Amino acid sequence: MTRARPSPMSPSGWGGWLARIAGPLLLLNALLTLENHGPGLWPRPALRLSFELVVAVVALAGWAAWRGRPGTRVLRLLAAASACWIVARYFDVTVSAVFGRQLNLYWDSRHALEVLRMGEFPAWQIALGALALLAVPLLLYRLALHCWRAIAQALAWPRPRPAIGLAGLLLVACFAAHGIGGRDTRWFFSMPVAPILAQQAGVLAGQLLPGQASARLTPSPDFAQASLAGLHGADVLLLFAESYGATTLDNPRQAAALAPRRAAFAQALAAGGLQVVSARVRSPTYGGASWLAHAELLSGVDMQDPGAYELLLATQRPTLARHFQAHGWRTVNWMPGLQRPWPEGRFYGYDRYGDAEHIGYRGPAFGYWRIPDQASMALLHAQELAAPPGTRAPRFMVFATLASHAPFRPLPPYVSDWDKLAGSEAYTPAEVARSLAAPVSWQAPVPAYLEALGYTFEWLGDYLEHRAPRQLLTIMIGDHQPLASVSGAGASWDVPVHIISSDAALLQRFEAAGFRPGLLPQEGPAPMRMEALTRLLLAVFDGSPARVPGTGE
Structure with missing residues (x-):
């Protein structure tokens, strides 16, 4: 029996293809599933799956099947989105671990410098932190771009695409079926980042767009009907x-x-x-x-x-x-x-x-x-x-x-x-x-x-x-x-x-x-x-x- 020749897109067959795609996927998944149980500033990856990464890989596989290997612009867009997602994930889990509440981008960003001053950190540490705020997103972008290029190259081989599509549909179905009949079908997923960003966008819109907050205040007490005679x-x-x-x-x-x-x-x-x-x-x-x-x-x-x-x-x-x-x-x-x-x-x-x-x-x-x-x-x-x-x-x-x-x-x-x-x-x-x-x-x-x-x-x-x-x-x-x-x-x-x-x-x-x-x-x-x-x-x-x-x- 004659063995099938490996595809030109996968010179080593299935083994080489898995070796090529596994590393980038595991790295992106680890960064997108960070958890921080506090009270420190250093999160760690969780043994969970990123729902956004599943959707992105399935979409990229569909793009490759429909239009061929994605171009540089698409990969850069994916890399930029991934870097934003990772940064948002880090701040969300870290603020929750340290302060015991969710991140509020509108308020926390305005008071970040005061928090640093309260901690009386040395000037060099504050300067290093400021440089990190600028450098880390750029480094994450470059890292994500390298990963997505490797993933796109691996997805150019058509044989795994049906399996990827089927696995993606099953995972999306599990995510969507959560709560039906009281079942937890998301236990292996990490909390998605998209709702975090959507909530922060809502907070910003409520503060910055005219007329958005006009109906938010609850009624005041009836001060006029109360005296201070009892004091x-x-x-x-x-x-x-x-x-x-x-x-x-x-x-x-x-x-x-x-x-x-x-x-x-x-x-x-x-x-x-x-x-x-x-x-x-x-x-x-x-x-x-x-x-x-x-x-x-x-x-x-x-x-x-x-x-x-x-x-x-x-x-x-x-x-x-x-x-x-x-x-x-x-x-x-x-x-x-x-x-x-x-x-x-x-x-x-x-x-x-x-x-x-x-x-x-x-x-x-x-x-x-x-x-x-x-x-x-x-x-x-x-x-x-x-x-x-x-x-x-x-x-x-x-x-x-x-x-x-x-x-x-x-x-x-x-x-x-x-x-x-x-x-x-x-x-x-x-x-x-x-x-x-x-x-x-x-x-x-x-x-x-x-x-x-x-x-x-x-x-x-x-x-x-x-x-x-x-x-x-x-x-x-x-x-x-x-x-x-x-x-x-x-x-x-x-x-x-x-x-x-x-x-x-x-x-x-x-x-x-x-x-x-x-x-x-x-x-x-x-x-x-x-x-x-x-x-x-x-x-x-x-x-x-x-x-x-x-x-x-």
């Missing part, structure tokens, strides 16, 4: 505790590590004649984008869609700051983390904006954020709360802390003498050196995170026990969960909220709405979102029991 003229401090998430309650190790600090905090409150009730709420963001949480609580408008934020700032919607202002409170935005002008902040309607340059801090800088939270609180007290309540207007103050912001270093030392914090010598050079020398670890950040929250409990407890006005109402709330490297994969978006006051009747109205006495809220998922908490605050501050959920008929 009896008390000062109000709304404290956004950076990255204070439900992981500190739900993770047994973190809860145990913070238990002594929580106990000391509770003891300080009791010694100061204060009581506390607590609950959980669901933040609109996770691992970052604190401004979304601030906007949702201060406006009562849903910020789950990041695109709604800029739309909100362009409206005249009411806010808690304007509500307090209308009833005679002086409103203060205390934001030591703001290091550049923030004109869009005018939306909230504060009487005073205190940013890093205007709160009066004269001490040494502690890393990127510069100003210790305890010093910020001391300055806020000295400038806004030191005068007796009867001699000034009551204050509504919004203060966002910084110590527990990633990477949770450097952590300033606690200072027992609060009067020193307003000057330039609150911290000794040795204390500053020790704080700055503490290593930053993105790979094992949990110990530093817990230390930072312990610091917050310590200085806040001391302030409320010894220095705060007796009638001060403090609302301490987490803005979002910390990074996924701290909170873990699949963690909820819940955050604790604590209401601290000496007004027992006020706290009872919160209890009637589901809050629990003490610093440990109820277990389980949060019963409400931040926007619902805004409505609850308005009802409680109004002082009418019938308006508070759970107390009416």
Whole structure:
């Protein structure tokens, strides 16, 4: 029996053809199926199949059967698309691993430089990263072009095309049949990249195209129908505790590590004649984008869609700051983390904006954020709360802390003498050196995170026990969960909220709405979102029991 002669397009027969096509296909598939289980920046290939690669190979085989070997323009287009797909895949899986949320191209690209500055990376590393951003896509393009040329050359041999077409149709059918009868027919596929790009395109279109976001905002609470009679003229401090998430309650190790600090905090409150009730709420963001949480609580408008934020700032919607202002409170935005002008902040309607340059801090800088939270609180007290309540207007103050912001270093030392914090010598050079020398670890950040929250409990407890006005109402709330490297994969978006006051009747109205006495809220998922908490605050501050959920008929 005479053996068939190999095709000119495959001089070594099937063995040579497989050797020629297998390498390029495996390489492209590995790059298109990257996974990152965190918390680092280095993904790894998965033992899965890229659906887009299947479609591209079948289409290329069809092109070769119909029109012959594809030209240079087609191969370059495939290579460019492959490079974009690989880069998109990398950023999607890496952002999810590090920050615990999906990539948002519109927002993340705008704040990428600030993230680099927060990490205090050396200039050479930032420069090297910038060069990599330029060089890597080009290298990926050249690599993909080499692979597609080899694949196209292999597909020029007609004998494998029917098998390729049949295998492609079967794989596409498996992908399309997913979910039918409850079956998972995609278990061997990696998550496609195309939906990621489509979603990012939708985000960009919603922000950049006129009229696309006009219907996104949810209704505002009825501020006009709520008074502040239930506060009896008390000062109000709304404290956004950076990255204070439900992981500190739900993770047994973190809860145990913070238990002594929580106990000391509770003891300080009791010694100061204060009581506390607590609950959980669901933040609109996770691992970052604190401004979304601030906007949702201060406006009562849903910020789950990041695109709604800029739309909100362009409206005249009411806010808690304007509500307090209308009833005679002086409103203060205390934001030591703001290091550049923030004109869009005018939306909230504060009487005073205190940013890093205007709160009066004269001490040494502690890393990127510069100003210790305890010093910020001391300055806020000295400038806004030191005068007796009867001699000034009551204050509504919004203060966002910084110590527990990633990477949770450097952590300033606690200072027992609060009067020193307003000057330039609150911290000794040795204390500053020790704080700055503490290593930053993105790979094992949990110990530093817990230390930072312990610091917050310590200085806040001391302030409320010894220095705060007796009638001060403090609302301490987490803005979002910390990074996924701290909170873990699949963690909820819940955050604790604590209401601290000496007004027992006020706290009872919160209890009637589901809050629990003490610093440990109820277990389980949060019963409400931040926007619902805004409505609850308005009802409680109004002082009418019938308006508070759970107390009416």
